[in-house]
Amino acid sequence: xxxxxxxxxxxxxxxxxxxxxxxxxxxxxxxxxxxxxxxxxxxxxxxxxxxxxxxxxxxxxxxxxxxxxxxxxxxxxxxxxxxxxxxxxxxxxxxxxxxxxxxxxxxxxxxxxxxxxxxxxxxxxxxxxxxxxxxxxxxxxxxxxxxxxxxxxxxxxxxxxxxxxxxxxxxxxxxxxxxxxxxxxxxxxxxxxxxxxxxxxxxxxxxxxxxxxxxxxxxxxxxxxxxxxxxxxxxxxxxxxxxxxxxxxxxxxxxxxxxxxxxxxxxxxxxxxxxxxxxxxxxxxxxxxxxxxxxxxxxxxxxxxxxxxxxxxxxxxxxxxxxxxxxxxxxxxxxxxxxxxxxxxxxxxxxxxxxxxxxxxxxxxxxxxxxxxxxxxxxxxxxxxxxxxxxxxxxxxxxxxxxxxxxxxxxxxxxxxxxxxxxxxxxxxxxxxxxxxxxxxxx
Numbered sequence: 040x041x042x043x044x045x046x047x048x049x050x051x052x053x054x055x056x057x058x059x060x061x062x063x064x065x066x067x068x069x070x071x072x073x074x075x076x077x078x079x080x081x082x083x084x085x086x087x088x089x090x091x092x093x094x095x096x097x098x099x100x101x102x103x104x105x106x107x108x109x110x111x112x113x114x115x116x117x118x119x120x121x122x123x124x125x126x127x128x129x130x131x132x133x134x135x136x137x138x139x140x141x142x143x144x145x146x147x148x149x150x151x152x153x154x155x156x157x158x159x160x161x162x163x164x165x166x167x168x169x170x171x172x173x174x175x176x177x178x179x180x181x182x183x184x185x186x187x188x189x190x191x192x193x194x195x196x197x198x199x200x201x202x203x204x205x206x207x208x209x210x211x212x213x214x215x216x217x218x219x220x221x222x223x224x225x226x227x228x229x230x231x232x233x234x235x236x237x238x239x240x241x242x243x244x245x246x247x248x249x250x251x252x253x254x255x256x257x258x259x260x261x262x263x264x265x266x267x268x269x270x271x272x273x274x275x276x277x278x279x280x281x282x283x284x285x286x287x288x289x290x291x292x293x294x295x296x297x298x299x300x301x302x303x304x305x306x307x308x309x310x311x312x313x314x315x316x317x318x319x320x321x322x323x324x325x326x327x328x329x330x331x332x333x334x335x336x337x338x339x340x341x342x343x344x345x346x347x348x349x350x351x352x353x354x355x356x357x358x359x360x361x362x363x364x365x366x367x368x369x370x371x372x373x374x375x376x377x378x379x380x381x382x383x384x385x386x387x388x389x390x391x392x393x394x395x396x397x398x399x400x401x402x403x404x405x406x407x408x409x410x411x412x413x414x415x416x417x418x419x420x421x422x423x424x425x426x427x428x429x430x431x432x433x434x435x436x437x438x439x440x441x442x443x444x445x446x447x448x449x450x451x452x453x454x455x456x457x458x459x460x461x462x463x464x465x466x467x468x469x470x471x472x473x474x475x476x477x478x479x480x481x482x
Contacts, residue, residue, distance in 0.1 A: 071207055071209055132146060133157065320342045434463070441481065
C-alpha cells in the first residue's frame, strides 16, 4: 500500500458507545460501565472491543461475564502513528516534497517532530517539517491499528449470546456546579443550581446514564497518596430537585433521571436544584490592619445559610456562583461571581459580589506613638452611604501582638486573637465616624 501523509490534512473520526453508565468524579475521571453482548461458540473464543476513549487508564479495565470465564486480557495500544511509521523506515528510501519544489527521493537518516534528514546524491540534507508539503513511502502497512482495543481469551460451556459488563476508568471527563442567584430585593432571591458535564474524550456516548459524585476520592500518585476530603453529610431530598441524590460511602452521588447523549468534545448542562426561594444577608465590608490608611468602596458580601428555614437544608456541592439583579427596566443584570466551597446542611457560605459604588470607607491613623516597649495608635474610620437604602456595614480590623482597645466610639466584637469587628447600620445618605485606640506592649 502506498501510504502518503499530507501534513496539512487532518481527519478525526469518533467512536461511539451505547447504553453505558458514566460515574463522573471531580478529579477529571469517570468510571464507565459498558454493557456488552456477543455471540460465541462453545469452548475457547477470542473477543475484541475497540469502543474505548484514547484517555482510558490502561490498568483499570475488567470484564464481568455471565456464564463464561476470562482466561486472559490484553490491551493493545499500538495505534498507527506517522512518526512511528517513518521512524521504522530509517535507512530506507522515502520521498519528500518541499513547499513549491520538486519531489526528491533519498535514504531516511533521521526524523523527529521538527526536522527530517535524508541522504540525497552526494550529501545529507535536513528539512524543517514546516517546509514540506508531504512525505511518502511505498512500504506497505500491514493490518494497521487505528485505535486502542481490548482482547480477551474466554472459555464458555455453551454457544449462544454472552452478556456482561466492561468496567474501566478514563480521564477527560469532568463536572462542575454553577449556581445562579436572582436577587429580587436586599434579602430575598431565587437560587438555581446546574451541573455542567464535560466529555473531553474522543468517544461519543449515546443513551448514557450519568452519575455525578461530589467529593474528592483518595488516589495514588507518584509522590505518594493524596488526602481524602469528604463531602457533606446526608440530608433529605427536596421536591425541587431535578435529579436524585444518594449516598456513596462518605460522598454524595447524583444520578440523572434520564438517559443523555454525550458526544465527544461536548458539554451538557442539567438542572440539579431549583428554583428555590432563599433568604440572604447583604453586608458591606471594610477590612484593614494596624497603620494602613486608604479610601475605597466597600466589598459587598452575601451570606447564605444552608438551612431549611432559609429555603435550603440540602447538600450544596462546590462550584461557581453568579449573582444577578433586576434593573429598573425589569431585565436581569449580572453583578458579580465568586467561588463557593461545599456547604453542608446547617452551615453558611459567604459570597463576594464586588465593591459598592455608593458605600465608601476612609481610614486614617490620626496619631501613632512608638516607644521602646510599647506602641499606640489612634484610628479614625469614616463610612459614607450614598445609597437610597439603609445598609449593614462591618468594619474588620486586624491587630497583631499583645494588644488592648480603648477609647472606642462604638462597641466591638473580638473575633480572635488578632481580629475585631465593628458592626453598624448606616441609614440612607448617612455618614458615620468610628474612632478607637489600640495599644501594644512588650518586654
